[in-house]
Amino acid sequence: MTARSTRRTTASRTRLATVGSLAVAGALLLSACGDQTEGGGDSTSDATGNASTAPLFSKLPADIQKSGVIQVGTNAEYAPMESVDNGKIVGVDPDIAAALGKQLGVDFKFTSGGFDTLITAVNTGRYDIAMSSITDNKQRQEGLDDSGKKLGEGVDFVDYFTAGTAIYVKKGNPEGITSLDDLCGRTVAVQRGTTYEEALKTQSAKCTDGGKKAIKIESFENDTEAQTRVKSGGAVAGVNDYPVAVDLARKAGGGNTFEVLDKQYEAAPFGIVVDKKNTQLRDALKEAVDAIIKDGSYQKVLEKWGAESGAIKEAAINSGK
Known part of the structure; x- marks a missing residue:
């Protein structure tokens, strides 16, 4: 899945390719x-x-x-x-x-x-x-x-x-998130109106189809609010465009706040x-x-x-x- 793309189902930040079909x-x-x-x-x-x-x-x-x-x-x-x-x-x-x-x-x-x-x-x-x-x-x-x-x-x-889209977590990955499947039954933060918000909905449906709990998706007006939710521990992870997630992990707290999982999901233009x-x-x-x-x-x-x-x-x- 991907973004805001960027940012992104709306305005088209985006933003990226997603797992499953996405909406606008x-x-x-x-x-x-x-x-x-x-x-x-x-x-x-x-x-x-x-x-x-x-x-x-x-x-x-x-x-x-x-x-x-x-x-x-x-x-x-x-x-x-x-x-x-x-x-x-x-x-x-x-x-x-x-x-x-x-x-x-x-x-x-x-x-x-x-x-x-x-x-x-x-x-x-x-x-x-x-x-x-x-x-x-x-x-x-x-x-x-x-x-x-x-x-x-x-x-x-x-x-x-x-x-492509990346999953980012708190530094040290305290919840042990390693893949999209690990998000089942957990709270995940995302910017509202993005393609990766829709991708999380698609993944959540896969969770329930497989007998697991749905993802609790918390959508925010802007990406900064989603990051704050992950930083505070209110969400186990956030999803974002890969270059944005990497930049976030590199800069936030001098590189000591977040880390990005070593996988980039389906890329899109x-x-x-x-x-x-x-x-x-x-x-x-x-x-x-x-x-x-x-x-x-x-x-x-x-x-x-x-x-x-x-x-x-x-x-x-x-x-x-």
């Missing part, structure tokens, strides 16, 4: 993000150069060429992918966006809001795109809930990264979310992702943030399953 209903049911930011305000990527020298500027829709800005919705609570540092949104996604901006000749302006509203906010036009460790899957592409009911328009994805009607922007973004992979700036971003395990060789559109 949460994001599609909720309204667009409000004006407030979460944890810090806006961030604009620095697209050096200008439109006249950017190789892919002419590929962009006319309205974005005119404004010179791509408005990006994110949930900046997901280091190292996106988080707030001194009032600025930083991380893998903003840095990749900055590299894309050099190819496209525009700035990417990030605004942080609730993760589970990001897809809706793209469909309503509040944002041009969403970029927040969002897992690309069929449900989100087609706007379906986990039972196959049509809830919304769906979105397109430009896939730029891949990640993270995608840039684009409205299905905006195929011109979608295709321009795909060309830009391929360009930064080719020129090496993509790899440099991943190395900067210790996220090399998620590198891809070429961009794809709607490759999630």
Whole structure:
């Protein structure tokens, strides 16, 4: 299973591939993000150069060429992918966006809001795109809930990264958690509206089908609350995208608060979310992702943030399953 993806059944942080089928209903049911930011305000990527020298500027829709800005919705609570540092949104996604901006000749302006509203906010036009460790899957592409009911328009994805889901526990693993099966009958913390929340529901059903107790899933508005629950001992484990869990274990308490189980479950692509009607922007973004992979700036971003395990060789559109 995987995330927020990132972060992620909603807005598409995500976030990752999951064990069993995943849902997107949460994001599609909720309204667009409000004006407030979460944890810090806006961030604009620095697209050096200008439109006249950017190789892919002419590929962009006319309205974005005119404004010179791509408005990006994110949930900046997901280091190292996106988080707030001194009032600025930083991380893998903003840095990749900055590299894309050099190819496209525009700035990417990030605004942080609730993760589970990001897809809706793209469909309503509040944002041009969403970029927040969002897992690309069929449900989100087609706007379906986990039972196959049509809830919304769906979105397109430009896939730029891949990640699996990890289980993290308190340092020393006092409860002896070694696998998903060990979560049966136990309390597990997770961010609400993520693909790994749905994955836990799927795993819980497997527990009961096998004669074990269901997982007690505690879902929180943001990932920080889920981490606090694990730290306090109220939950035996949390689940998260692998690069995020590794970063958490490395930084929290100087590396003495959490540890990550040595297994990454099924990987899935993270995608840039684009409205299905905006195929011109979608295709321009795909060309830009391929360009930064080719020129090496993509790899440099991943190395900067210790996220090399998620590198891809070429961009794809709607490759999630």
